[in-house]
Amino acid sequence: MRVRPDSSLTAQFPVTPSFAAQQLHSAAPDTWGRRLLRKLDGPFDQVFGAGDSPLRHLGALGVFFFGLLCVSGFYLYAVLDTSATGAYRSIDQLTRDGVSLGGLMRSTHRYAADAMVLCTLLHLAREWLLGRFRGFRWFSWLTGVPLLVLMFTSGIGGFWLNWDQLGQFSALATAEWLDRWPIFASPLTRNFLTAGAVSDRLFSLFVFVHIGVALLLLLGLWFHVQRISRADVLPPRRLMLGTGLSLLMLATLMPVVSQAPADSSAVPSRLPIDWFVLFSHPLMYATGPAVLWLVFALGLGVLLALPLLRQRQPVPVAVVDPAHCNGCRRCFDDCPYAAVTMVAHAGGVRGREMAQVDADLCASCGICVGACPSSTPFRGSERLVTGIDLPQTPINQLRSDLRRSLQAHEPGTAVVVFGCDHGARINTLADASTIPFSITCIGMLPPSFVEYALRDGAAAVLVTGCGARGCEFRLGSLWAAGRLSGNREPHLRRSVAGEGPELVWAERGEEDRVKAAIARLRGQTGNGVNDQRSGREL
Amino acid sequence: MSGNQSTGARAIAGQIVLYGLFILFIGVFSRWPSYQSLAPDRALVKLSFSHHGKPVSDCHQASAAELAKLPPNMRAPVRCPRERSPVTVELDVDGALVYRHVALPSGISRDGAASVYHRLEVPAGLHRVQVRLADDARVPGFAYVRDATLTLAPAQILVIDFDSAKGGITLQ
Numbered sequence: 001m002r003v004r005p006d007s008s009l010t011a012q013f014p015v016t017p018s019f020a021a022q023q024l025h026s027a028a029p030d031t032w033g034r035r036l037l038r039k040l041d042g043p044f045d046q047v048f049g050a051g052d053s054p055l056r057h058l059g060a061l062g063v064f065f066f067g068l069l070c071v072s073g074f075y076l077y078a079v080l081d082t083s084a085t086g087a088y089r090s091i092d093q094l095t096r097d098g099v100s101l102g103g104l105m106r107s108t109h110r111y112a113a114d115a116m117v118l119c120t121l122l123h124l125a126r127e128w129l130l131g132r133f134r135g136f137r138w139f140s141w142l143t144g145v146p147l148l149v150l151m152f153t154s155g156i157g158g159f160w161l162n163w164d165q166l167g168q169f170s171a172l173a174t175a176e177w178l179d180r181w182p183i184f185a186s187p188l189t190r191n192f193l194t195a196g197a198v199s200d201r202l203f204s205l206f207v208f209v210h211i212g213v214a215l216l217l218l219l220g221l222w223f224h225v226q227r228i229s230r231a232d233v234l235p236p237r238r239l240m241l242g243t244g245l246s247l248l249m250l251a252t253l254m255p256v257v258s259q260a261p262a263d264s265s266a267v268p269s270r271l272p273i274d275w276f277v278l279f280s281h282p283l284m285y286a287t288g289p290a291v292l293w294l295v296f297a298l299g300l301g302v303l304l305a306l307p308l309l310r311q312r313q314p315v316p317v318a319v320v321d322p323a324h325c326n327g328c329r330r331c332f333d334d335c336p337y338a339a340v341t342m343v344a345h346a347g348g349v350r351g352r353e354m355a356q357v358d359a360d361l362c363a364s365c366g367i368c369v370g371a372c373p374s375s376t377p378f379r380g381s382e383r384l385v386t387g388i389d390l391p392q393t394p395i396n397q398l399r400s401d402l403r404r405s406l407q408a409h410e411p412g413t414a415v416v417v418f419g420c421d422h423g424a425r426i427n428t429l430a431d432a433s434t435i436p437f438s439i440t441c442i443g444m445l446p447p448s449f450v451e452y453a454l455r456d457g458a459a460a461v462l463v464t465g466c467g468a469r470g471c472e473f474r475l476g477s478l479w480a481a482g483r484l485s486g487n488r489e490p491h492l493r494r495s496v497a498g499e500g501p502e503l504v505w506a507e508r509g510e511e512d513r514v515k516a517a518i519a520r521l522r523g524q525t526g527n528g529v530n531d532q533r534s535g536r537e538l
Numbered sequence: 539m540s541g542n543q544s545t546g547a548r549a550i551a552g553q554i555v556l557y558g559l560f561i562l563f564i565g566v567f568s569r570w571p572s573y574q575s576l577a578p579d580r581a582l583v584k585l586s587f588s589h590h591g592k593p594v595s596d597c598h599q600a601s602a603a604e605l606a607k608l609p610p611n612m613r614a615p616v617r618c619p620r621e622r623s624p625v626t627v628e629l630d631v632d633g634a635l636v637y638r639h640v641a642l643p644s645g646i647s648r649d650g651a652a653s654v655y656h657r658l659e660v661p662a663g664l665h666r667v668q669v670r671l672a673d674d675a676r677v678p679g680f681a682y683v684r685d686a687t688l689t690l691a692p693a694q695i696l697v698i699d700f701d702s703a704k705g706g707i708t709l710q
Contacts, residue, residue, distance in 0.1 A: 025590050043552075043609060044556075046552070047549050047552035048549070048556075054556075082680060110568065111568065114567075114568050115560075118564070120565075157710065176657075182644070185644045185645075185653070186588040186644075186653050187653050187654075187655040189586065189655045190586055190655065193584060193586055193697050215618075243557070243560070244556055246557045246560055247564075250561040250565050251565060253565075254565045256568075263696075264695065265692075265694065265695055266691075266695055267575060267693045268575070269574065269578065270572040270573070271572055271574070271576045272569035272572045273569070273572065273573040274567075274568045274569065275567045275568070276567060278566060280576075281573075306573075347671065355568055490630055491671075499539075
């Protein structure tokens with residue numbers, strides 16, 4: 001349990017924290033992957049809006065397509081004749097007579113599977129480019145990798161149920177791949193040698209591979225999101241509607257039809273292969289089963305080993321001070337990674353709770369600090385001690401730095417900018433009348449600091465962060481916006497929130513937007529920002 | 539048209555284009571390019587069997603001394619080895635040896651079936667095929683030999699199997 005025994009953070013963690021821009025120390029590395037994604041996100045954000053961009057909901061889209069697969073799969077299973085002789089006919093007739101409900105279900109089932117594979121692979125690539133596989137995220141990464149195996153296993157098995165030439169080709173190719181090693185006493189391939197070898201019992205195995213493994217996938221998904229609170233399991237409604245209707249349109253325009261029935265006496269001449277799911281079969285016939293095993297083992301090994309490679313120095317996690325924790329549960333509610341739990345208070349008061357931080361889950365984002373009502377800078381104590389704090393950047397330091405910086409400026413002349421280490425680089429904006437404070441996540445900012453800055457002489461306050469869908473710590477920007485607008489506790493006082501601090505969501509590379517907002521603040525009234533400040537103080 | 543309306547129209551048009559590209563991508567690569575696993579003028583030979591070889595050695599009469607060492611319920615007078623012989627198979631196509639394999643019996647005690655699966659592409663047309671199979675380590679040479687001259691059509695699959703009930707090596 002991470003509980004601070006006394007209020008002396010600096011004694012426990014001998015670091016010299018500072019929020020001053022000139023001494024900024026925790027800016028996120030701007031890798032080529034992040035730069036690439038920003039370039040890709042830009043046009044999609046413009047078209048869909050940042051909140052609805054499919055590139056920012058790839059994992060959730062994968063789950064949505066999985067849902068479509070389940071719905072259409074229920075229908076198909078109801079009409080499927082699970083026998084070697086009846087399977088082909090039962091599926092083929094769904095699309096034989098033109099557009100029908102069965103045909104739509106069948107085509108949607110196939111296209112949803114393709115879309116799921118596409119979105120899942122893009123989701124994997126995106127998280128890799130963002131470096132989200134190490135540190136506290138290792139669990140989500142490692143539980144996601146096996147889902148790839150389950151997804152392809154279930155997907156490939158689905159082609160076998162429709163016992164046409166494509167299904168037969170896929171089943172045979174899979175059997176030849178598995179037979180590369182003496183896993184089974186008799187080669188699996190012998191089950192497909194002749195028409196007589198394919199039995200009804202074999203179809204029970206096919207059903208298990210397709211549906212049983214899909215159920216395992218569902219279970220795996222549950223594990224995958226275990227360390228994420230308020231996981232976006234489904235994408236926004238507009239995105240579901242858009243992609244769902246698109247797939248229905250595709251299913252209508254290009255219905256999926258069966259190939260000729262399976263025939264073990266001849267090799268199919270040309271097969272319209274589904275490259276999303278079945279790409280491994282041509283790869284194996286081009287290189288050999290051993291090479292495909294090598295690619296499979298190496299790919300899986302590299303993905304599983306990624307969290308172990310290039311480990312960063314562990315960052316001290318949030319620490320609870322029982323003396324200042326009143327058990328309000330706000331940090332428990334706001335933590336994006338379920339790192340905070342509530343336990344019986346260390347003080348022994350019956351019925352009273354206090355927060356407890358699980359060091360393995362904590363991302364050191366500081367969102368809990370921003371959620372804590374004890375983090376208000378208006379407290380009279382010389383040293384600001386809050387209920388939960390980050391040792392490396394304690395909230396007291398932010399207040400001290402803010403107070404010192406404002407004292408160095410004429411009252412009503414400086415614009416205070418609160419930003420985050422992962423968004424626009426606000427430290428580059430420091431000048432004679434701009435005081436930037438970059439914190440780990442904008443969700444770490446207690447909203448009362450805005451009012452405190454204004455009362456202490458700031459002409460105006462600007463708050464910036466990565467944006468709702470691009471937040472490095474998932475929910476920081478969302479919570480900050482809610483608190484500043486008065487819709488989430490702890491909220492900014494209504495009298496201050498009414499006029500509102502300037503909010504600008506700007507990602508790395510969008511510093512000009514912040515600069516423009518500062519300029520706008522300065523020129524808002526004829527008398528400049530002084531009038532704005534005096535108005536706010538009223 | 540105001541600026542906001544214009545931006546909204548552009549966004550909707552952009553969404554239509556991107557959704558269109560999405561289904562085009564899915565629709566195309568779910569069936570194209572088609573795949574041909576075998577060249578048009580080729581045929582396929584699949585040699586496969588799962589067959590128990592003969593015991594590696596003969597049964598022998600246990601001596602009284604050997605039987606005395608055994609528990610009473612295990613004193614069978616004739617002792618037979620569990621281990622099976624490896625199965626050797628050779629395939630000639632048009633007089634040339636194209637495949638030879640010694641399949642070991644499966645199981646920890648080597649008392650299971652020996653299995654083989656091998657696929658071989660050949661040009662379509664007339665071929666003379668000879669398959670030889672030996673399943674008894676005590677007897678030199680091949681106990682089973684099957685000769686056949688057959689015409690393989692393009693894309694045809696010839697399955698060479700072993701079925702002792704049907705007299706040994708089968709071609710189908």
